[in-house]
Amino acid sequence: MSSPHMTAVVMLLIHDSGFGVGQKACRREESVTEMASSRHFRTIFISDVHLGSKAAQTDLLLDFLRHNEADTIILVGDIVDGWRLKRSWHWPQGCNDVVQKLLRKARKGCRIIYIPGNHDEFLRDFPGTHFGGIEVAERIVHEAADGKRYLVLHGDEFDVVVRNARLLAYLGDWAYDAAIALNVVLAAVRRRLGMPYWSFSAWAKLQVKQAVNFIGEFQNILAEEARKSDVDGVICGHIHHAVMEEINGIQYINTGDWVESCTAVGECHDGTMEMIIWHKPAAVTTMQPLTPDIIEDMKAA
Ligand SMILES: [Mn+2]
Numbered sequence: 481m482s483s484p485h486m487t488a489v490v491m492l493l494i495h496d497s498g499f500g501v502g503q504k505a506c507r508r509e510e511s512v513t514e515m516a517s518s519r520h521f522r523t524i525f526i527s528d529v530h531l532g533s534k535a536a537q538t539d540l541l542l543d544f545l546r547h548n549e550a551d552t553i554i555l556v557g558d559i560v561d562g563w564r565l566k567r568s569w570h571w572p573q574g575c576n577d578v579v580q581k582l583l584r585k586a587r588k589g590c591r592i593i594y595i596p597g598n599h600d601e602f603l604r605d606f607p608g609t610h611f612g613g614i615e616v617a618e619r620i621v622h623e624a625a626d627g628k629r630y631l632v633l634h635g636d637e638f639d640v641v642v643r644n645a646r647l648l649a650y651l652g653d654w655a656y657d658a659a660i661a662l663n664v665v666l667a668a669v670r671r672r673l674g675m676p677y678w679s680f681s682a683w684a685k686l687q688v689k690q691a692v693n694f695i696g697e698f699q700n701i702l703a704e705e706a707r708k709s710d711v712d713g714v715i716c717g718h719i720h721h722a723v724m725e726e727i728n729g730i731q732y733i734n735t736g737d738w739v740e741s742c743t744a745v746g747e748c749h750d751g752t753m754e755m756i757i758w759h760k761p762a763a764v765t766t767m768q769p770l771t772p773d774i775i776e777d778m779k780a781a
Pocket residue numbers: 557558597598599634636717718719
């Protein structure tokens with residue numbers, strides 16, 4: 481026996497996701513009786529949460545994770561801010577809640593892949609390992625439902641190229657490759673010496689007038705890396721600048737951050753990639769006022 485309300489199905493579009501231009505809204509049919517406020521993606525990409533820094537928007541992220549499910553969640557680096565934690569331990573309940581929520585999803589069968597960034601590079605010593613059901617990988621190629629292949633990496637290894645783009649273009653390919661290798665070595669040495677990693681976003685913000693150029697340069701370099709890897713697109717984080725756009729025939733996707741923009745990228749079941757901006761008026765009221773400490777954290781991100 482089936483009553484009309486039992487079989488009623490509504491088209492739910494939770495949260496406006498009208499980010500950028502030309503992106504198809506991904507509407508999912510959901511039964512009214514269950515999961516009325518939750519969406520299900522094939523894959524969710526999140527980066528730059530900076531757990532351990534006061535600027536991390538854990539309330540909003542937790543809310544996002546409650547309302548969005550996925551077969552696979554890919555953490556694209558700087559989820560935990562190891563550098564911030566080294567200076568002073570700041571781990572409120574909200575950070576635990578986010579970690580617990582992710583581990584619970586893993587236990588329930590969600591595949592979680594953690595790609596370390598420069599702020600959680602301590603995990604780079606453990607590629608291929610699992611902890612609590614979470615896999616660690618340096619970079620991966622993700623194949624979407626529509627067959628498109630995406631290189632997924634945090635992106636910090638290209639900082640040195642962004643800073644020295646003109647010089648490296650003049651010196652050629654070998655210098656470009658050597659610079660990337662040197663960047664990795666220098667980061668490891670600085671880590672051993674207890675020196676903080678050089679921060680792209682802080683640096684770009686200081687060079688206000690040129691910041692747009694630097695972001696454009698970063699995007700071009702990442703798109704070029706994807707082209708070299710013979711894939712259709714690249715999904716990265718690091719520069720806290722959420723965007724989806726085509727660069728020289730390569731789909732460039734930056735997942736943004738959970739410090740300021742509160743953005744994630746969702747792959748729908750047909751392979752469509754969607755930028756999600758998570759703003760909830762109810763959660764906004766719980767956000768902390770901007771203190772000098774928080775502003776410092778945001779700069780360091
Ligand atoms: Mn980073």
